[in-house]
Amino acid sequence: MPHQLLNNLLNFIREHFLFDPSQKILLAVSGGVDSMVMASLFKEAGLLAGIAHCNFQLREEESVRDENFVRNLAEKLEMPFHETRFDTEAYATSNKVSIQIAARELRYQWLEEIRSTNGYAYIATAHHLQDSVETALMNFVKGTGIAGLHGILPKTDKIIRPLLFAEKDTLLAWAARRQLTFVEDSSNATDKYTRNFFRHHVIPMMQESMPAAVKNMAASIEKMKEAEILYQEALGRHKKSLLTQQGENWLIPVLKLQKSVPLQTIAWEIFREFGCTSNQLPQVLNLLESESGRYVETSTHRVIRNRAWLMITPVQADESPVVAISEEQSHVHFGGGQLQFRTIEKQHAGSIPQSADVAWLDASQVVFPLILRKWKQGDYFYPLGMRKKKKLSRFFIDQKLSIPQKEQVWVLESQKRILWIVGMRIDDRAKVLPSTSEIISIQLQK
Known part of the structure; x- marks a missing residue:
């Protein structure tokens, strides 16, 4: 007759649509009691699975012991075995992250690689009920908001947690009943990491005053999951209305x-x-x-x-690019688009274009090379039609430009004199006059 834990596992998989029993699952097994029980349960349930083990090479002989231990389990359960070794400390140093983050990133990158290349539908980790409660409690203390209070989810993308329903004591009882041996990671016994502090001190103290604390918190977590669905729906409506x-x-x-x-x-x-x-x-x-x-x-x-x-x-990266333009160039690409240059004889020119994206300049006032750059504080010019100079910052206020629009303004200058605020206004000193014989036409294409 099937054990209750096995029935609960199958029910949990069904209720949360974790996977189809015909699919093959990659089990992440460290050698600890939780993952050993998970592998044993999958075997007894007749589910298709393979075992994956990561050696982070952080605990010397202990790491090698765990690796051998899990390899032997895979042989005993007649499951495919995948293993790897990481230089976790080197990865942490080169990526400037903590050892814990390095181990996590390396582990999940590798597990996904094994999953996708070996026909596994999902990666299963052995997180249980107390892990989820610890996560929710830690998030509550950190102040992460409602999203942090749902604890660990049964399924995210290609990762499933089929033991989330089970309490730690139940898993230990199963291991004893099946005479399953397992290894203990010595780092789990220390309070060096935040989770272990919650595991060894905070939750036991809560259980002293309320023995059902973990179960009660787990029930609250379930309510939070449902409350979060309503919360996200309402939030979606507000965002749509406001943004x-x-x-x-x-x-x-x-x-x-x-x-x-x-x-x-x-x-x-x-x-x-x-x-x-x-x-x-x-x-x-x-x-x-x-x-x-x-x-x-x-x-x-x-x-x-x-x-x-x-x-x-x-926020725009401060690239401050400067483009030098020679007389031979007819097209110039820059951050604001493209400029097209051509020279026109005044007698064949026709009337001056009214578009702000076209600048006609008196060729006698244009000395190459030209400089195309972003405007900066202190820049000034003589706006077309005015005899007095004006700071660009003041000109932008008159034009009612917003800060992001100001950040996108380019200027074209000749011999440190601004000829054109690109796409906006030319300088009065470079305008076409009756005496002009040759025109330089510049067209902006955004």
Whole structure:
């Protein structure tokens, strides 16, 4: 008669649509009790599976012991065996990450490689109920919001966790009943890592005052999963109502966001996707009351108050490219598009084009090579029709340019004198006059 744990496993796989019994599963087995029980259960259930083991070479003889132990298990269960060794410390150093992150990245990259090249449908890890509770509790303490409180999910992409329903004691009881031997990772006994601190101190203390603490928290986690579905649905509606995309930029109407309830949560969920931290959120919300032009810069974006809107725009890398243009060039490609140059005899020219994307300049005022560059503070020119010079920063205010638009402005200069604010206005000193004999025509294609 099948053991209750085996029935529970099969029910859990069915209820959560983890996989079809005809599919082959790659079991990640460390040699610890959880993964050993998982492999044993899959064998007894008659499910198709192979075993994969990673040696991170962090614990010398212990690592080799675990590797041999898991290889022997694979032989005993008559399952295909896949193994690898990593230089985890070298990877951590070269990628500037902790040993724990290095081990995780190496493990999952390799497991996915084995899965995809050997016909396995999914990778199974042996996370159990207490692992999920520990994760939710750690996330609660870190303040990750509702998404962190669902604990570990039964299925994410190609990774499944078929033992999430089981308590640790149940797995230990199965191992004893089946006389399964397993190895203990010595690092699990230390409090060096945060999870172990929760495992060895926080949860046992909670269980002292409430023995059913883990079960109760697991029930709360299930409720959180369902609450999160409703939360995401409502959030989706708010985002659709508030966010409008314009090319690379996003716009949010200030008044509409101010009236959104609950404001803090909606704002956090929107702006965190644009690199905003929880510490920056109050600064972003202050923009709702500020004057136009104020902004908050996150790690990836800038949130700008622009009249009745908040504009979210990517932070441009400060490339500050400079393009030198010789007299022979007829086409020039640059960050703002393409410029096309040609020389026209004045007598054959016709009337001056009205488009801002075309500049006609008096050839006698143009000395090559020309310099094409982004504008900078302190730049000035004589706007067409004016006898007085004007700073570009002032000109942009008159033109009602937003900060992202200003960042995209290029200028064309000759002998350190601006001839054209590309796509906007030429300099009065370079305009075509009745005395002009030759015209340089420049056309912008964005």
